Amino acid sequence: MRRFAALFAALDGTTGTAAKVAALADYFRTAPEPDRVWTVALLSGRRPKRAVAAARLREWAAEAAGLPRWLVEEAYPVVGDLAETIALILPPPSRATDRSLSDWMAWLAGLAPRDEAARKAAILEAWDGLDATGRFLFNKLLTGGFRMGVSRGLMTRALAEATGRAETDIAAALTGAWDPATTRFADLVAGAGAGPGADARPYPFFLAYPLEDPPERLGDPAHWHAEWKWDGIRGQLVARGGTVALWSRGDELVTDRFPELAALGNALPPGTAIDGEVLAWAGHGPLPFAALQTRIGRKTVSRKLLAEAPALLMAYDLLEAGGEDLRAAPFALRRARLAALVAGLPPGLPLRLSPELPFADWGALAAARAQARATGAEGLMLKRRASAYGVGRRRGDWWKWKVEPFTVDAVMVYAQAGHGRRATLFTDYTFALRDGDALVPFAKAYSGLTDAEFREISAWVRAHTLERFGPVRRVVPELVFEIGFEGVQPSPRHKAGLALRFPRMLRWRRDKPAAEIGTLAELRALLAAQAG
Amino acid sequence: MRAPLLSPDAAGLACPEGGFHVDPWRPVPRAVITHAHADHARGGSDAYLCTPGTAAMLRQRLGTVQVQEAGWGEPVALGAVTVSFHPAGHVPGSAQLRVARAGEVWVVSGDYKTAPDGLSEAFEPVACDTFVSECTFGLPVFRWPDQGAELARIRDWWAGCAAAGVVPVLGAYSLGKAQRLIAGLAGAGPIAAHPAVEGASAALRAAGYPVPDTLPAAPPLPPGALVIAPPAALAGGWAGRFGPASTAFASGWMAIRGLRRRRGAERGFVLSDHADWPGLNAAIRATGAARVLLTHGTTAAFARYLAEGGLEAGALATAYAGESLDEAGA
Numbered sequence: 001m002r003r004f005a006a007l008f009a010a011l012d013g014t015t016g017t018a019a020k021v022a023a024l025a026d027y028f029r030t031a032p033e034p035d036r037v038w039t040v041a042l043l044s045g046r047r048p049k050r051a052v053a054a055a056r057l058r059e060w061a062a063e064a065a066g067l068p069r070w071l072v073e074e075a076y077p078v079v080g081d082l083a084e085t086i087a088l089i090l091p092p093p094s095r096a097t098d099r100s101l102s103d104w105m106a107w108l109a110g111l112a113p114r115d116e117a118a119r120k121a122a123i124l125e126a127w128d129g130l131d132a133t134g135r136f137l138f139n140k141l142l143t144g145g146f147r148m149g150v151s152r153g154l155m156t157r158a159l160a161e162a163t164g165r166a167e168t169d170i171a172a173a174l175t176g177a178w179d180p181a182t183t184r185f186a187d188l189v190a191g192a193g194a195g196p197g198a199d200a201r202p203y204p205f206f207l208a209y210p211l212e213d214p215p216e217r218l219g220d221p222a223h224w225h226a227e228w229k230w231d232g233i234r235g236q237l238v239a240r241g242g243t244v245a246l247w248s249r250g251d252e253l254v255t256d257r258f259p260e261l262a263a264l265g266n267a268l269p270p271g272t273a274i275d276g277e278v279l280a281w282a283g284h285g286p287l288p289f290a291a292l293q294t295r296i297g298r299k300t301v302s303r304k305l306l307a308e309a310p311a312l313l314m315a316y317d318l319l320e321a322g323g324e325d326l327r328a329a330p331f332a333l334r335r336a337r338l339a340a341l342v343a344g345l346p347p348g349l350p351l352r353l354s355p356e357l358p359f360a361d362w363g364a365l366a367a368a369r370a371q372a373r374a375t376g377a378e379g380l381m382l383k384r385r386a387s388a389y390g391v392g393r394r395r396g397d398w399w400k401w402k403v404e405p406f407t408v409d410a411v412m413v414y415a416q417a418g419h420g421r422r423a424t425l426f427t428d429y430t431f432a433l434r435d436g437d438a439l440v441p442f443a444k445a446y447s448g449l450t451d452a453e454f455r456e457i458s459a460w461v462r463a464h465t466l467e468r469f470g471p472v473r474r475v476v477p478e479l480v481f482e483i484g485f486e487g488v489q490p491s492p493r494h495k496a497g498l499a500l501r502f503p504r505m506l507r508w509r510r511d512k513p514a515a516e517i518g519t520l521a522e523l524r525a526l527l528a529a530q531a532g
Numbered sequence: 533m534r535a536p537l538l539s540p541d542a543a544g545l546a547c548p549e550g551g552f553h554v555d556p557w558r559p560v561p562r563a564v565i566t567h568a569h570a571d572h573a574r575g576g577s578d579a580y581l582c583t584p585g586t587a588a589m590l591r592q593r594l595g596t597v598q599v600q601e602a603g604w605g606e607p608v609a610l611g612a613v614t615v616s617f618h619p620a621g622h623v624p625g626s627a628q629l630r631v632a633r634a635g636e637v638w639v640v641s642g643d644y645k646t647a648p649d650g651l652s653e654a655f656e657p658v659a660c661d662t663f664v665s666e667c668t669f670g671l672p673v674f675r676w677p678d679q680g681a682e683l684a685r686i687r688d689w690w691a692g693c694a695a696a697g698v699v700p701v702l703g704a705y706s707l708g709k710a711q712r713l714i715a716g717l718a719g720a721g722p723i724a725a726h727p728a729v730e731g732a733s734a735a736l737r738a739a740g741y742p743v744p745d746t747l748p749a750a751p752p753l754p755p756g757a758l759v760i761a762p763p764a765a766l767a768g769g770w771a772g773r774f775g776p777a778s779t780a781f782a783s784g785w786m787a788i789r790g791l792r793r794r795r796g797a798e799r800g801f802v803l804s805d806h807a808d809w810p811g812l813n814a815a816i817r818a819t820g821a822a823r824v825l826l827t828h829g830t831t832a833a834f835a836r837y838l839a840e841g842g843l844e845a846g847a848l849a850t851a852y853a854g855e856s857l858d859e860a861g862a
């Protein structure tokens with residue numbers, strides 16, 4: 001793993017994008033063949049399955065280090081990362097093992113079927129042969145959570161540099177469900193990585209930037225197409241050469257979870273790729289996101305579930321027709337061909353054209369946006385009529401203009417140290433609302449404040465701790481925050497009986513005393529209104 | 533039972549029988565100072581007692597104050613007790629304070645480090661009944677690499693920066709850590725020091741410590757120069773004056789990846805002026821103390837660990853820094 005560890009050290013030791021790309025490109029040029037493929041897999045989020053539960057690892061590491069388990073638990077929040085905590089507490093190695101990355105991956109794959117005693121012995125032996133960095137990387141592979149501060153875009157750029165191929169070709173080649181254990185590097189970058197759905201590989205998704213400036217800045221409204229921003233799962237339905245595949249944005253093949261959409265694919269002419277939003281849909285509108293969630297979790301879909309949360313593809317764009325790649329064509333043309341395709345299909349299929357929202361001026365569009373929630377959408381999408389279908393998130397041609405979030409003022413009741421970069425600041429908070437005389441916790445949030453605010457609040461937390469439960473501190477209920485969220489859903493698991501969608505801190509309300517926070521009744525009313 | 537020899541009051545760690553406070557955080561009639569770091573040596577007290585090395589720094593920081601100096605191991609009678617200073621190995625001149633009354637000895641560690649750093653007087657364990665120990669790094673995740681190996685990593689980074697035409701700027705606490713680096717890196721190339729660092733260096737040179745001379749950190753720097761500055765200067769964008777720079781910190785906290793990344797530095801070098809986990813445990817055992825009172829850091833957890841090992845251990849509430857992991861200068 002020495003070569004991989006050196007790459008990690010190079011990436012970790014610089015904050016500059018150019019230096020990161022250079023280190024990666026060098027690695028992709030010179031590292032051993034199977035290691036390169038595994039590195040691409042790890043950096044594009046194809047994580048190995050967790051071979052051992054985190055709790056077992058902590059236990060075994062504590063034992064190997066001769067430390068009480070509780071002390072390891074105390075150290076963990078200070079470090080903020082389990083793989084690193086374990087690497088730091090283990091006694092120095094007694095031997096030096098040098099296995100390549102791909103050997104380690106094969107070793108890991110062999111671990112899963114063995115019983116716990118055998119896994120423990122194997123892991124203790126592995127730890128004893130690795131240095132601190134080696135252990136850290138090994139633990140990362142073991143716990144299945146690999147991030148090296150490299151975005152997919154950066155990796156794509158480095159691969160393009162190393163292989164002399166175009167970035168867009170590389171991005172396309174990496175999509176789909178290729179298996180790093182059986183794919184050769186040359187095949188992978190050439191787009192010939194085999195795998196389920198390989199013939200029906202998706203195009204890289206084009207993503208919109210949030211609109212922050214007033215829309216007037218976009219210029220002439222006539223150049224822009226507006227439609228709802230639906231709140232479902234972005235997906236690509238590809239029908240090619242007798243194969244139908246439904247892909248989610250993370251290149252996950254989800255065809256089996258949505259059999260009704262697979263059936264739709266069979267009705268499409270061969271050589272078709274539609275970009276759209278998978279929604280749970282009943283009658284004239286989308287069901288709340290919670291309904292769709294019941295479909296995502298299941299590998300096998302019961303008839304009951306199919307009836308309760310039927311899926312539909314809300315079509316946004318046509319990327320391929322008759323086997324021809326349309327992405328370079330203007331959006332207006334792709335959209336016209338999509339409309340014609342949808343109109344020509346037999347009735348009753350779970351496919352709709354996402355309706356265009358015509359608008360004469362930006363003021364009218366703002367008025368339409370205000371209606372988004374009533375329609376079951378989370379805002380608007382603005383697409384330049386002349387735009388090509390790009391790769392990744394780019395500014396300029398596609399914008400998402402979300403509705404203003406719901407808000408409620410709540411008081412902080414628990415604080416916990418953050419992870420990674422925020423390991424010593426209290427950044428993860430639990431908030432409560434009033435319910436009669438009681439304060440009922442209802443949401444957690446860990447983003448939305450500045451570093452300076454986090455520092456100030458961390459000092460406050462240290463001075464106002466009432467109780468400590470491991471890394472969690474119960475604090476004096478005094479600090480009030482405005483919490484933004486996108487919706488409410490019922491949740492019997494939570495004490496409040498409900499859960500927020502995308503809660504985050506909008507601001508610290510230094511001006512507001514805890515006596516003036518919101519009530520749980522407000523959220524219950526919102527829930528009732530959404531359901532009705 | 534007699535009252536404890538030392539116990540915290542509003543002003544600091546008080547010794548009523550001796551009529552003094554150790555490292556008080558509020559002005560008192562008589563302050564006994566372990567070392568010159570700002571959280572241990574504050575101004576405003578009527579009289580100070582410390583080692584000659586600490587006295588030099590104290591005069592530099594606090595101006596003309598009434599300072600009595602006592603050499604290593606020299607007994608000083610204060611009220612009904614006798615005190616003496618013993619090397620703590622934390623920074624040049626830093627001391628542990630031994631406090632004795634009939635039949636009982638306490639030692640206050642101040643801040644300490646057990647491995648020699650080449651500049652500070654090396655730590656010496658002092659036998660006692662009660663040891664007031666700091667535990668800034670009192671968790672088993674903190675194990676320092678060998679100083680020589682870390683200095684070699686710094687030289688590699690420095691050479692890499694010189695080759696790439698960027699200025700290496702190393703953040704290090706201006707008293708102690710910076711001079712340890714200057715001494716350890718001397719001869720590898722020109723070193724330029726921030727004014728705060730040079731102020732401390734000059735005071736230490738005057739007190740007889742062999743701190744090599746450095747250049748002022750002002751552009752234009754000679755080619756291949758390394759800049760050493762306090763962490764706060766780096767956070768404040770001071771390094772911008774040198775053009776393209778690569779920043780790094782030297783601190784025990786750099787052992788933790790997340791902390792290094794949060795500081796936004798490209799490199800972190802694990803070089804601490806405090807004892808690591810093995811060092812703390814060894815130092816505590818070496819005193820033979822049956823009772824250990826802890827300051828700085830994760831005191832509750834460390835006290836529990838020591839108690840499980842058979843010692844009487846507890847946390848002492850103090851106002852010393854080091855509680856905040858947010859400062860990379862510890």
Ligand SMILES: [Zn+2]
Nearest residue numbers: 567569622643
């Ligand atoms: Zn100190």
Ligand SMILES: [Zn+2]
Nearest residue numbers: 643852853854
């Ligand atoms: Zn201190």
